[in-house]
Structure formats: structure tokens, C-alpha cells
Amino acid sequence: MSALPSGAHVLPDADAVARAAAERLVAVARAKQGRVGICLSGGSTPKLLYRLLAGPEFRDGLPWARLHWFFGDERVGDRPEAGSNRRLAEAAFGGLVPEGHLHPIPTDRAPQACAEAYAETLRAWYGADRLDPDRPLFDLVLLGLGEDGHTASLFPGKPGAQERVAWVVAVPEAGLAPFVPRVSLTLPALEATPLALFLATGSGKRAPLARLAAGEDLPAGRVRARGETAWLLDTAAAG
Numbered sequence: 001m002s003a004l005p006s007g008a009h010v011l012p013d014a015d016a017v018a019r020a021a022a023e024r025l026v027a028v029a030r031a032k033q034g035r036v037g038i039c040l041s042g043g044s045t046p047k048l049l050y051r052l053l054a055g056p057e058f059r060d061g062l063p064w065a066r067l068h069w070f071f072g073d074e075r076v077g078d079r080p081e082a083g084s085n086r087r088l089a090e091a092a093f094g095g096l097v098p099e100g101h102l103h104p105i106p107t108d109r110a111p112q113a114c115a116e117a118y119a120e121t122l123r124a125w126y127g128a129d130r131l132d133p134d135r136p137l138f139d140l141v142l143l144g145l146g147e148d149g150h151t152a153s154l155f156p157g158k159p160g161a162q163e164r165v166a167w168v169v170a171v172p173e174a175g176l177a178p179f180v181p182r183v184s185l186t187l188p189a190l191e192a193t194p195l196a197l198f199l200a201t202g203s204g205k206r207a208p209l210a211r212l213a214a215g216e217d218l219p220a221g222r223v224r225a226r227g228e229t230a231w232l233l234d235t236a237a238a239g
């Protein structure tokens with residue numbers, strides 16, 4: 001097996017990765033009283049996890065009435081073929097999410113305006129406009145890994161990956177297809193959680209994982225949650 005980033009757990013396949021993530025999510029939700037904030041990753045990898053959460057095995061074990069769902073990034077504009085992280089979650093969770101508990105990134109205006117509006121949503125959720133080191137923004141942050149080492153929409157070499165103050169940024173130029181403008185949470189927002197869980201499956205993730213393990217400075221490798229940063233990988237990704 002290739003060298004892997006620290007915090008890596010290798011599981012047999014993508015289903016096992018989704019199951020392990022679902023179990024961690026349920027544990028986080030049950031361990032806390034009151035509302036629970038979960039930041040979802042984008043891309044296609046979380047599909048299996050969403051299906052499991054909404055399916056018979058996990059659905060009834062989740063305190064849906066206390067869960068609030070946020071997004072780490074979104075594709076902005078009117079190109080449906082570019083995908084929508086919000087639509088993916090909505091389609092999977094259906095009527096399980098109470099009204100007002102899904103907090104999508106707006107996509108109906110210019111990227112900067114969408115970023116500002118989402119920052120306001122996060123400030124309202126948090127109840128302050130500065131992050132307190134003793135009080136996280138989210139209870140769990142799910143993240144993906146792009147083949148270029150991006151996470152959320154923080155791409156290598158693009159300014160969003162350097163942002164250390166704002167919680168949300170506009171990303172006018174994506175570093176990887178689909179080349180549509182994005183909005184992304186920044187490292188300070190994504191790190192304001194006791195647990196960040198990366199999910200990476202399939203052989204396409206092997207190269208960026210090897211680069212991260214070799215110590216290359218890529219956006220995904222910069223994420224340091226306040227408690228644990230873990231990587232759930234399948235054997236195809238782990239190599």
C-alpha cells in the first residue's frame with residue numbers, strides 16, 4: 001500500500017467508506033444535545049453516504065429534527081449539467097429534513113453576492129461574526145478530495161485556498177472541470193469543527209493522496225480540524 005496522509009483508515013470498498021462515515025455521523029449527532037450542524041461535501045462521492053443515511057438502516061437512528069445541513073461548496077449559475085450539491089442532498093434526504101434545516105449556498109446571483117449571503121447564513125447560525133476557538137461552527141464537516149488536491153472549491157494555486165479571514169469566498173475560476181464559478185467555505189470555516197471527515201474512493205484519488213502523503217502543500221492537506229481530521233479511503237484510492 002502507498003504512503004497515506006495521517007488519520008487514514010482504509011476500508012474494503014466505497015460502500016464500507018459510506019457506512020463508516022454514516023456511523024461517525026450518527027455518533028456525532030447522538031452525542032450532542034440540541035441542534036447539530038453538519039457541513040456536507042460536494043461532488044459525487046457522498047451519494048452513497050446520503051443513500052445510507054436516508055435508508056432503513058440509519059434513518060430511524062438519526063435525530064433529524066435536531067440536524068441542520070450546510071454545504072462546503074456549490075457550483076453557481078444556470079448550467080444544470082455542472083451539478084448541484086444542494087440538489088443531490090435534497091434528492092437523497094427528501095422529506096426527512098424539516099423545513100428550514102437545509103441551508104443551501106445560494107446560486108441565483110453573482111458568485112461574490114452568493115458568498116456574502118452564505119456568510120450571513122453562517123453568522124446567523126453561529127450567533128457571532130467571529131469564530132471562538134472554544135465554540136465550533138459545525139459539529140461535523142465532511143470533505144472530498146479532487147484529483148488535483150482540492151477540497152470544497154479550494155483549488156491549488158487559487159486565492160480561495162489562501163483565505164484565512166473570510167468564512168466564505170467566491171471562486172470565479174474553478175481549477176478543475178466543471179469550469180463553472182463556485183462558492184466555497186474557507187479553511188477557517190471548514191476547520192471550525194471537532195471532526196473533519198474526508199471521504200475518498202476510487203483509483204482517481206490515489207495520485208492526490210500520494211502527493212499529500214509526500215507532504216506536498218495542497219488545499220486538502222491544509223485542513224486541520226480542532227479535534228480529529230480523519231480520512232476514510234477505499235482500497236482503490238489507498239493504492
Ligand SMILES: O=C1O[C@H](COP(=O)(O)O)[C@@H](O)[C@H](O)[C@H]1O
Nearest residue numbers: 041042043044045144145146152
Ligand atoms: O469538485 C468537487 O470535487 C470534490 C471531489 O468530488 P468527487 O466527485 O470526486 O467526490 C468535492 O469534494 C468538491 O466539493 C466538489 O466541488
